[in-house]
Amino acid sequence: MGADSKTNRWLTAALLTPTSLWFLFLLILPLIVILVFSFGERAAVGGYAGGFTLEHYANLPSRLKAFQNTLIIAPVGTLLALLVAYPLAYYLAVRVSRRYKLILLVLVIVPFWTSLLVRTYAWIFILGGRGIPTLLEFIGIEGVRLINTPGAVLVGIVYGYLPLMVFPIFVSLEKLDKSLLEASSDLGGSPYKTFTQITLPLSMPGVATGCMLVFILLMGEFLIPAFLGGGKVFFIGNALVDLFLQSRNWPFGAAVSVTLVVIMLITVTLYMRMTLRGNTGRDESLM
């Protein structure tokens, strides 16, 4: 018995070692490096030079617009992706017959087989002057500008992140016990009531996971705003690319990164508190 638990402990340690090392060397240490850099100086030709200064944090307001853009467009994009993904996930999980389910699911994944870069670049031509605006001219709507607007970035976001939202919701709806829906309608619940009282609450874990996945990734997004925002819809991710790849101001880039991480920690903590509390509340009411 004693030997058993000892073996177990060794086994647990052995299994956790790769992950722990991974976290230590590829997450914790780099984060410490970023933190240290954020207090340093920009070397004369760019890069990092040692030192201690708070000037980079004092300079953060110069990137206010980028923070604002990200903090507005990322949540809106998440919400739009949710609104588009939910009906699709519902259809796939509840309505589609077993025969077609797999094929349709694969179709949701297929776009992932091509690089997001190529797919987003294609949208430049769809949203550009010779694309949808030309089609709109045929039906008499002229002078529409789509490309390089926040709207274009949102289209790109919904398109690019849809599968990430669909799958968690699909999984939670798939597990949904159909007899609950029957019970609801047997007891005289309207379809609307059944949806709001049973389907939606039970799919909340999937919705929460999907939103979190999409939101966190969006906060660091730079490719979609660069391509579909034409450098005019500027995310904090774009500011970071600039600071590291163009102006080579590593310390300021590090300070912006640290700030982004802090903002993320706060929002995600608040979000988890909210969804967890919401869940327990509903669990009780379901009892």
Added chain:
Amino acid sequence: MSKSNDDNKPISARKFMKYFRSYQNGSISRRHFLGVTGLGTAMTVMGTAVPSLWSGKAHAFGDLGDRLVFSTWPNYQNQVNLDEFTELTGVNIQVNAFGSNEEMLAKLQAGGTGWDVFVPTNYTISNYVELDLIQELDLSRIPNYDPAANNPKFAGPAMVNGKVYCVPKNWGTTGFIVNTKKIKSSPRSWKDFFDVTMGKGSGHTILHDYQLTTIGAALCALGYSFNSIDPKELAEAEDLLIKSKPHLFAITSDYQPGMRSGDAWMSICWNGDGTQLNRDLPEMAYVIASDGGEIWTDFYAIPKDAPHLDAAYAFINFMQDPYVQARDAAVHGYAPTDSRAIALQPDSLATDPILHPAADLMNGLEFGAAQTLTDANRAEVMARFKSA
């Protein structure tokens, strides 16, 4: 070389050029061109000029490895040349395209790029040497490079402290392109350019995502030097840029899609892109601004830690061949610095006013200055303008 040897050549240089011209003016297809000239041709034509590739051993190319990483600019090479190099040597070329010299520098500074050959612009060379990021070249391994055929005005920056660090690729100017169907006022200067941007052309101008040209354009519009690093002048340029930002269509160095789709009517433009656009859409006019701008040379250079050094030398030597240069320029439009290559170009390119502007038009142009690459203030002005 005996006569019979000459007869054994699959195709003569003269004949090659005949087919090459036919291919260029479109009377034969690329497939046909490659068919009649083909691999043997290229080897023969090059063989006369590339002794290092023909050093006797049948497997001479085997030593080069199978990979070469080439970092360059968009729309700046003829794929036929790259494919041919691969066919000749078995070396596969991975091409990376960049939008600014700063980006190239950032990658090289961070280290571990794996690049073998890259294409820096004149004003960056001395910085790269100072930072110990590029190698001194062994010109005996690039016999196709002929210093005498290259105008020292363009080839000059290759030499730092008496040592040669790179060989020239192409030269050109930075001006702007105007869609004359949309903008009738024929802007002539950077001042006009920004006036039109904030006036009749509002919403249809592209500025580069590149500090040198975008800040340079704003500085010229204000009557200052393209290369200024004076904080007061830069502050004024930043004001102008930020004031114009709401009127811009985009900030991007990939401006051809926007110009071609008709969304953008005006853009800062490199002259080779100007020829590419003008070739397809005659209403596209390239303008060298009367109040200044840039003249530049791009070079082939080898990073200090290039993993495939032999392949890098073979590739640069291949690309220096006049025929290969001419074939490259036939696609990307930029003028070679090498007079041997210009002599091989069809008249339409060799005398093209966009590629070879009259000397007096270029009086106001400046070569980029080394300090613009590393000036922290210039970098930050650009970054602030973009995130404004």
